[in-house]
Amino acid sequence: xxxxxxxxxxxxxxxxxxxxxxxxxxxxxxxxxxxxxxxxxxxxxxxxxxxxxxxxxxxxxxxxxxxxxxxxxxxxxxxxxxxxxxxxxxxxxxxxxxxxxxxxxxxxxxxxxxxxxxxxxxxxxxxxxxxxxxxxxxxxxxxxxxxxxxxxxxxxxxxxxxxxxxxxxxxxxxxxxxxxxxxxxxxxxxxxxxxxxxxxxxxxxxxxxxxxxxxxxxxxxxxxxxxxxxxxxxxxxxxxxxxxxxxxxxxxxx
Amino acid sequence: xxxxxxxxxxxxxxxxxxxxxxxxxxxxxxxxxxxxxxxxxxxxxxxxxxxxxxxxxxxxxxxxxxxxxxxxxxxxxxxxxxxxxxxxxxxxxxxxxxxxxxxxxxxxxxxxxxxxxxxxxxxxxxxxxxxxxxxxxxxxxxxxxxxxxxxxxxxxxxxxxxxxxxxxxxxxxxxxxxxxxxxxxxxxxxxxxxxxxxxxxxxxxxxxxxxxxxxxxxxxxxxxxxxxxxxxxxxxxxxxxxxxxxxxxxxxxxxxxxxxxxxxxxxxxxxxxxxxxxxxxxxxxxxxxxxxxxxxxxxxxxxxxxxxxxxxxxxxxxxxxxxxxxxxxxxxxxxxxxxxxxxxxxxxxxxxxxxxxxxxxxxxxxxxxxxxxxxxxxxxxxxxxxxxxxxxxxxxxxxxxxxxxxxxxxxxxxxxxxxxxxxxxxxxxxxxxxxxxxxxxxxxxxxxxx
Numbered sequence: 001x002x003x004x005x006x007x008x009x010x011x012x013x014x015x016x017x018x019x020x021x022x023x024x025x026x027x028x029x030x031x032x033x034x035x036x037x038x039x040x041x042x043x044x045x046x047x048x049x050x051x052x053x054x055x056x057x058x059x060x061x062x063x064x065x066x067x068x069x070x071x072x073x074x075x076x077x078x079x080x081x082x083x084x085x086x087x088x089x090x091x092x093x094x095x096x097x098x099x100x101x102x103x104x105x106x107x108x109x110x111x112x113x114x115x116x117x118x119x120x121x122x123x124x125x126x127x128x129x130x131x132x133x134x135x136x137x138x139x140x141x142x143x144x145x146x147x148x149x150x151x152x153x154x155x156x157x158x159x160x161x162x163x164x165x166x167x168x169x170x171x172x173x174x175x176x177x178x179x180x181x182x183x184x185x186x187x188x189x190x191x192x193x194x195x196x197x198x199x200x201x202x203x204x205x206x207x208x209x210x211x212x213x214x215x216x217x218x219x220x221x222x223x224x225x226x227x228x229x230x231x232x233x234x235x236x237x238x239x240x241x242x243x244x245x246x247x248x249x250x251x252x253x254x
Numbered sequence: 255x256x257x258x259x260x261x262x263x264x265x266x267x268x269x270x271x272x273x274x275x276x277x278x279x280x281x282x283x284x285x286x287x288x289x290x291x292x293x294x295x296x297x298x299x300x301x302x303x304x305x306x307x308x309x310x311x312x313x314x315x316x317x318x319x320x321x322x323x324x325x326x327x328x329x330x331x332x333x334x335x336x337x338x339x340x341x342x343x344x345x346x347x348x349x350x351x352x353x354x355x356x357x358x359x360x361x362x363x364x365x366x367x368x369x370x371x372x373x374x375x376x377x378x379x380x381x382x383x384x385x386x387x388x389x390x391x392x393x394x395x396x397x398x399x400x401x402x403x404x405x406x407x408x409x410x411x412x413x414x415x416x417x418x419x420x421x422x423x424x425x426x427x428x429x430x431x432x433x434x435x436x437x438x439x440x441x442x443x444x445x446x447x448x449x450x451x452x453x454x455x456x457x458x459x460x461x462x463x464x465x466x467x468x469x470x471x472x473x474x475x476x477x478x479x480x481x482x483x484x485x486x487x488x489x490x491x492x493x494x495x496x497x498x499x500x501x502x503x504x505x506x507x508x509x510x511x512x513x514x515x516x517x518x519x520x521x522x523x524x525x526x527x528x529x530x531x532x533x534x535x536x537x538x539x540x541x542x543x544x545x546x547x548x549x550x551x552x553x554x555x556x557x558x559x560x561x562x563x564x565x566x567x568x569x570x571x572x573x574x575x576x577x578x579x580x581x582x583x584x585x586x587x588x589x590x591x592x593x594x595x596x597x598x599x600x601x602x603x604x605x606x607x608x609x610x611x612x613x614x615x616x617x618x619x620x621x622x623x624x625x626x627x628x629x630x631x632x633x634x635x636x637x638x639x640x641x642x643x644x645x646x647x648x649x650x651x652x653x654x655x656x657x658x659x660x661x662x663x664x665x666x667x668x669x670x671x672x673x674x675x676x677x678x679x680x681x682x683x684x685x686x687x688x689x690x691x692x693x694x695x696x697x698x699x700x701x702x703x704x
Contacts, residue, residue, distance in 0.1 A: 020536060025544035030551070031466050069507070104507075106534075120534045141465055141505035142407050142541060149537040165465040165503065169544075 011041025012172055015152045023149055024169040031166040037175040038167060046175045050186050053135065053160040053173045054193035057093050060133035060158060064097040065090050066117050068139030070164065072102050078180060085183035086137055087226040092190040094201055095209045098226070099125060101136075104143050114213035119143040126155040129211065136171070137162040137183070144168055162186060291356025297495040299330070302460045306453075306556060309490035318480035321448045321487045322387065322413055323348035325455035326358065330495045332382035333360040335373040337392065343415040343481045345387045358385075367396035371412075375399055378408035378470075381501030381508035383459060385410070389477055390417035393431045397438075403470040404439025404542045407506045409462035409499070410470045411455055412440075416577075416628075417477040418658055426659020427477040429577060432605065433633040435472050439542040441549055442606040443557075444576040445475040448485035450603070457556040459496060466548040468505040474605075476578040476628055479661075505545075546607050553604050560609035562601040563616055565591075569598035571671050572620045572648070574613075574638050576602040579626045579662065586626075586667035595671060608637055614645040622674040624651045626667050632687065639689055649674055649690045653683035 007013060012024045029041040037049025057063040071083045090096055099117050106120040113128025119139075125131070134157055136144050144161055148170035151157050161168035162183060167176035175186065194201075201207050206223040215222055289295070300309065305328065316324070322345045326334070334353070336346035353361035359382075364370035367388055377384040388396055393414055403410065416429035435442050443458060445451040451473065458471035475481065501508040553560055565587060566572065573583040580601040590597035600616060602609060617623060623646070625635040635652030642648075651674050654666040666682055673680040674688075 023537075023540040023544050025547040026540070030548055075502075121531060140507055142468065143506070145505075145541045145544065146534065146537050149540060150533060153533075153537075165505075166548075 006040055009040070009042070010172075012038070012152070012170065013040060014158050014172060015155050017153050019153070021153050029169040031169055032174070032176060034177060037173065038169060038171070039173055041169070047189065049173045049175050050189040051193055053162075053175075053186070054190040055197075056133045056158045056160065056173070057096070057135065057190070058194055058197060058199055062097060062129055062131045063093060063095070063133040064099055064129065064131045064135075065093075066099055066101050066134055066136045066139070068101045068136065068144070069103060070140065071138030072100055081180040082138065082183060085180045085187065087229055089135075089137075089183060089187045089190060090208055090226040091205070092187055092194055092201070094199060094207050096207065097129065097131070097209055097211060099129070099211065101139055101143075101147075104140075112213060114211035117147075119147045122147040122150050123154045126151055126157045131155075131157050133158045133160075135160040135162060136168075137178070138164070141165055141168070145170055290354065293492075294356035297328075297330075297357075297493055299497050300494045302457075302496060302556065305490055305494055305496055306457060309494055311488040311490055313486050313488045315484050315486055316448065317344075317482055317484050318415075318445075318448045318451050318475060319343050319345040319348055319482070321452040321485075322455055322481075323352060324487070324489055324492070325452045326385055327352055327492055328490065328495050329385070329456050329459050330383060330498050331358050331385045331459075332499070333374075333377040334358050334385045335370045335377070336361065336363045336386065337365075337367050337370045337388065343387060343389060343477060345413060345415065345481065349385070349387075367392040368399060371396035371399035371403075374410050374412070375403055375406060375408055376509075378403070378410045379406060379509040381499065381504075383410075383463075383499040385412070385455075385459075387413035387415060389415040390419050390425075390431055391423075394419060394434065397434060400435075400440070400470075400472075401438045404545075405538065407468040407504070407542075407545070408470055409459075409468055409504065411458040411462060412470060412472050413451075413455065414472055414474040415477040415481045416474055424659055425477075427479055427578070428629055428657045428659060429474065429476055429627075430629040430631065430657065432474050433629070433631055435474070436606055436633065436637075438472075439539075439546065440470040440472050440606065441467075441546060441553075441604070442472045442474060443604055444602065445473060445480060446577055446580045446601060447480060448483075448487045451475050451480055452487050452489060454557070454603075456496065459499075461549055461552045461556060463499055463504070464549070464552055465503050465505050467545050467552065469542070469545045469549065474577065479578045479581075550607050553607070557603055559612070560602065560604040560607065561612055561616075562599075562603065564599040564601070566598035566600065566616050569596045569620060571595055571597040571622045571624065571675065572600055572617060573597065573667065573671075574600045574602065574623060574625050574634070575627070576605060576634060577628065579628055582662050582664055583626055583667060585664045586671070589664060589668050590671055593668075595675070597671065602634070605634075605637070608641065610641040613638060613641045617642045617646040617648060620646060620648040622651070622671065623648045624653075624667060624670045624674060626653065626662060626670075627655050628657065628662065630655060630657045635687070647690065649688065651680075651683055652687040652689065653680075655683075 011027050032038050032043050036043050037046040039049050039052050071086050101117045107118050111124050113125040117125040148159050159171045161171035161174040162178045163176050164178050167174040205225040208224050208226045334349045352358045374384045374386050418424040418426050418428045443454045445454050454473045458473050462471040575583040583599050587597045587599045627634050632652045639650050651670050656662045
C-alpha cells in the first residue's frame with residue numbers, strides 16, 4: 001500500500017500499540033470540524049478519509065463491519081433507513097464479515113466472538129476472527145471510543161468509525177455527521193475505489209461471508225447477499241419514536 | 255391593643271417572622287385569573303448563539319444568587335433538586351420560585367446532598383436537563399455521586415458557592431472545595447463575579463450536553479463575595495430560553511427503565527465492577543478525560559476562551575488568578591501600573607480543562623508570576639507551575655493566600671509583586687511557596703527602570 005510515509009507520520013497509528021497507550025486526545029488529536037474527517041490522527045477532507053477506509057477494508061484480512069444499536073434497533077424510520085444504507089455499504093466489500101454490537105452489556109461467562117463484539121472486551125472478537133480491518137457504525141460515541149482505544153492497544157486491526165455525531169479521534173479513519181445520506185456517499189466512494197482497484201464482486205451478489213456461528217444458524221450457508229435482507233418498519237411496533245426520538249434527530253444531510 | 259385584635263404573625267421554625275408569606279388564595283370564579291405559568295409557557299426557544307451573542311441585553315444590579323436564578327430561568331431546565339444549605343446561598347430557594355412560576359418543570363428538596371446529587375444523576379441519565387447547587391461541607395457530602403457523574407457521562411450543571419469546609423464549622427468564603435473537584439472528571443469553571451456566574455451557568459448547559467463532551471459542569475464562585483453581593487449583570491430578555499436538551503444526541507443511551515433498547519444502559523458495566531476487566535476501566539477513564547479535552551473548542555466558542563489576558567504583552571509581572579482573586583488582581587494590576595511596574599493579569603475561567611498551552615505562550619517572557627488565592631493549599635499555583643515548567647524562567651510566588659473567610663486586601667498582592675521583584679522578604683508568603691529564582695542581573699536592571 002502507499003501508506004508507508006503516512007504510517008511514519010501517523011499520530012493515531014495502527015496497533016498493537018502496547019500495554020496501555022495514551023488516548024488520541026492525550027496525543028493532541030481531537031474530533032474534526034464539519035466537512036472534515038481524520039486519517040491517522042490528521043484532519044483531512046472527509047472524502048480522503050472515506051477513500052482510506054475503502055482501501056483498508058478492500059485489502060486487509062477479514063474486514064468486518066460492526067453495526068451498533070443506533071442502526072440495529074428500530075429507534076425510528078431514519079434508523080431503519082440507516083440500517084439499509086449499512087447493508088448497501090456491506091454490498092460493496094467482497095468477503096466482508098458483519099458482526100453486530102447489539103448492546104453494551106459485558107458478556108458472561110465469555111463472549112462468543114463469532115456472534116457479537118462487545119465494548120468491554122472488543123479485542124476478543126478481533127482476535128477470535130483475526131480481523132485486520134473494521135468499520136464501526138451506529139455505536140453510541142462513548143462505547144465506540146472505549147472500543148477503539150482497546151483495539152488500538154491490543155490488536156493489529158485498522159479501525160474506521162462512521163459516526164453520526166462529531167467523529168472518533170481514536171479511530172485510524174473517521175467521518176462525522178453520518179446520516180443515511182452520508183453513509184450512501186461513503187458507499188459511492190467505496191464503489192469507486194473498488195472499481196479503480198479492479199476488485200470484483202461475486203456475480204450472485206453473495207459477498208458477505210458468514211462467521212462459523214452465523215453459517216450454522218443459516219443451515220451451513222457460507223455467504224449471503226446483504227441486499228436480500230428486507231427491512232421493514234412496523235408502525236404498530238414499539239420504538240423510541242414514541243418517546244420523542246424522532247427521525248430528524250438522526251438526519252443531517254437529507 | 256387587645257389580644258383579639260392582633261394580627262397573626264407567621265414565623266419560621268427559628269421564630270423569625272416571615273414577612274414575605276403569601277396571602278391565602280381567595281376564591282375566584284376562574285374568569286380573568288392569570289395563569290401562574292403563563293410567562294414560562296410563552297418563552298421562546300432561541301439558539302445558543304443568539305442567546306449568548308446576539309440577543310439584546312439589559313443590565314440589572316442583582317446578587318449572584320439572583321443571577322443564577324435568572325440563568326436557570328432562561329436555560330430550559332427540566333429538573334432541580336435542592337438541599338438549600340441556608341444561609342450559605344439562597345440560590346435554590348430562588349429556583350423553587352422558578353418552579354412555582356413554571357420555568358423549572360420538576361423540583362423537590364432532597365434529604366441531604368448525597369441524595370440530591372444521586373437524584374441529579376438519575377435525572378440526567380433519564381435524559382432531562384438538571385441543575386443544583388451546593389457549598390462547602392455539602393460539596394464534600396455529595397462528592398461520591400458528584401465524582402460518579404463524569405464516569406456515567408451525565409451532562410448537568412452544579413453550582414458550587416464555595417465556603418469554608420469544616421472543621422471548624424463556618425459559612426465564610428474560602429474556595430478549598432474546588433481542590434476536591436479538579437480531579438473529578440467534570441468541567442470546572444470559576445466565576446469572578448455575578449456576570450460570569452450568569453453566563454457560565456447558561457453556557458455550561460450547552461457545553462455539557464455536546465455529544466463529544468457529555469460531562470457535568472461545575473460552576474464555582476466564591477460564596478458571599480459573589481452570591482450575596484450585588485453586581486451588574488447584563489441579561490437577555492426573560493422571554494427567551496435555550497433549546498431543550500436532546501438526550502438522544504448524547505454519547506450514551508438515555509435510561510428508560512421499561513423500554514428497550516434504552517434500558518440496556520442500566521446494564522452497562524459502570525455498576526458491574528466485579529465483572530469488569532482492568533482494561534475497560536482504564537480506557538473508560540481515558541475517555542472521560544478525552545471528553546474534557548474535547549470541551550476546549552466549545553469553551554473557546556461560547557466563553558471566549560479558557561482564560562482572559564489583560565495587558566500581558568510586554569509585562570514583567572503577571573498576576574494569575576481565578577474567581578474573586580481575579581477581581582482583586584485586576585485592581586492590583588492598576589496600582590502596579592501607577593508605580594511604573596509593567597504588570598498584566600491572566601484570569602483563568604476554566605480550571606478543567608486547564609489552559610496549559612495558553613499559559614505556556616503567555617508566560618514565556620514574564621520575570622515574576624504572582625498567584626493570589628482564597629484558600630490555604632494553593633491549588634491554582636500548583637496547576638500553573640506544573641503547566642509552565644520548562645516554558646518560563648519566571649519566579650513563581652504561590653500566594654498571597656487568604657482563607658477561612660478573610661477578604662484579600664489589594665495591598666497583599668502588590669506587596670508580593672514588590673517583594674518578588676526586589677527580593678525583599680515577604681510578610682505573607684513563606685519562602686517554601688516561592689518557586690524559581692529570577693536572574694539577579696535582570697532584576698537589578700528592572701529595578702533601575704521603575
